[in-house]
Amino acid sequence: MFLAIGNKDQVKQITGNDQQIVLSDPQQLNSYSYSENNPIIKSDPSGNISLVPPQVQVLQKALTGMQQWFSTFSNRPAISNGTNQTKEALQINQKENDQMMSLAMGFIAPDEGMASSITPEAVEKIIQGTGAEVRNNLMKYAQNEKLGNIIKNLFQDTDRLSGGTAGAIEHTANTGEMVGDSNHIIKGRESLNGLNKVLNNPAISQNDYHVANGLVNQIINALKKVK
Amino acid sequence: MAPKELQDATKDLVESFPEFKKSEFYGATDSEITYLVFGDFDRFLLDYMMKNLDSISSDDLIKRFCSFVNKLYDSGNNNLRELVLVGMFEYLGQYQISRKLIPCLSKDVGGKLGKFIDGEWSDDKKD
Numbered sequence: 001m002f003l004a005i006g007n008k009d010q011v012k013q014i015t016g017n018d019q020q021i022v023l024s025d026p027q028q029l030n031s032y033s034y035s036e037n038n039p040i041i042k043s044d045p046s047g048n049i050s051l052v053p054p055q056v057q058v059l060q061k062a063l064t065g066m067q068q069w070f071s072t073f074s075n076r077p078a079i080s081n082g083t084n085q086t087k088e089a090l091q092i093n094q095k096e097n098d099q100m101m102s103l104a105m106g107f108i109a110p111d112e113g114m115a116s117s118i119t120p121e122a123v124e125k126i127i128q129g130t131g132a133e134v135r136n137n138l139m140k141y142a143q144n145e146k147l148g149n150i151i152k153n154l155f156q157d158t159d160r161l162s163g164g165t166a167g168a169i170e171h172t173a174n175t176g177e178m179v180g181d182s183n184h185i186i187k188g189r190e191s192l193n194g195l196n197k198v199l200n201n202p203a204i205s206q207n208d209y210h211v212a213n214g215l216v217n218q219i220i221n222a223l224k225k226v227k
Numbered sequence: 228m229a230p231k232e233l234q235d236a237t238k239d240l241v242e243s244f245p246e247f248k249k250s251e252f253y254g255a256t257d258s259e260i261t262y263l264v265f266g267d268f269d270r271f272l273l274d275y276m277m278k279n280l281d282s283i284s285s286d287d288l289i290k291r292f293c294s295f296v297n298k299l300y301d302s303g304n305n306n307l308r309e310l311v312l313v314g315m316f317e318y319l320g321q322y323q324i325s326r327k328l329i330p331c332l333s334k335d336v337g338g339k340l341g342k343f344i345d346g347e348w349s350d351d352k353k354d
Binding site: 153 | 314343
């Protein structure tokens with residue numbers, strides 16, 4: 001109908017909607033349909049526009065994620081029998097699978113890539129934890145390989161103090177007690193140099209920026225306590 | 228070969244382990260910052276050990292590693308000693324496979340690595 005009219009003013013006059021809206025959702029032309037003729041999925045409490053309930057949005061997101069997961073999985077090379085795979089490679093595969101399953105289950109929005117976004121406040125909270133817990137949480141967001149390796153160097157499975165290398169520096173500064181028979185100051189300074197290089201990369205992602213910046217602040221604060 | 232100063236450590240590491248320089252691990256984090264290069268070397272070494280599980284005790288690269296680390300630790304330079312402990316053993320200590328390195332290290336150095344693997348460091352007091 002509106003294509004035959006061809007004039008956007010006439011379209012608005014007849015339908016009561018802009019031509020762009022009519023073109024994008026022609027079902028709105030039918031004043032007698034309820035929820036775009038899809039009352040099971042959608043609701044229309046106002047009578048003017050149909051809505052998708054949050055529960056259905058989650059299912060739709062999960063479905064999209066599943067489609068992406070199957071697509072990616074079917075394009076992956078076959079996994080070897082494991083005899084030639086290193087532990088790190090296996091961990092990468094595991095991480096990839098976990099991310100894919102999170103994507104498939106709708107926990108990660110597909111349009112945000114493999115990692116959801118993280119705030120500076122969230123980074124600050126995470127890095128107050130201990131060892132592997134901090135590393136694993138930060139690695140969910142770090143995309144830059146160099147940043148990932150610095151995180152692996154800073155936070156160890158065997159850490160007992162919170163804060164990783166920064167925590168060790170702070171502990172020695174506050175108590176005089178060495179951690180691992182060392183004061184960790186040079187490691188802190190060198191890690192700081194590496195993090196600054198990551199931050200100076202003009203192509204850095206927002207997540208990498210927040211993670212690297214949070215670690216820089218943590219190490220600087222620890223080094224400030226060293227007399 | 229082993230360095231006398233921290234700034235020489237990377238150059239000597241790479242010269243002592245040309246296999247590392249050829250690997251994808253070299254420069255993965257940085258090829259200029261000593262602690263980051265040694266962290267990358269740790270990952271290279273762990274990968275190497277996992278691929279050569281049956282021959283670790285007699286492997287040439289492992290023997291060179293032990294000799295290199297013993298010299299670093301015994302150099303008399305505190306920064307190099309700390310590089311061994313914090314820059315290498317702290318990372319290696321997360322993996323039980325690193326226990327296989329202890330027999331070829333000197334008694335003192337092997338004992339330090341064992342402490343990292345067993346997680347016995349946090350209660351240490353300053354000497």
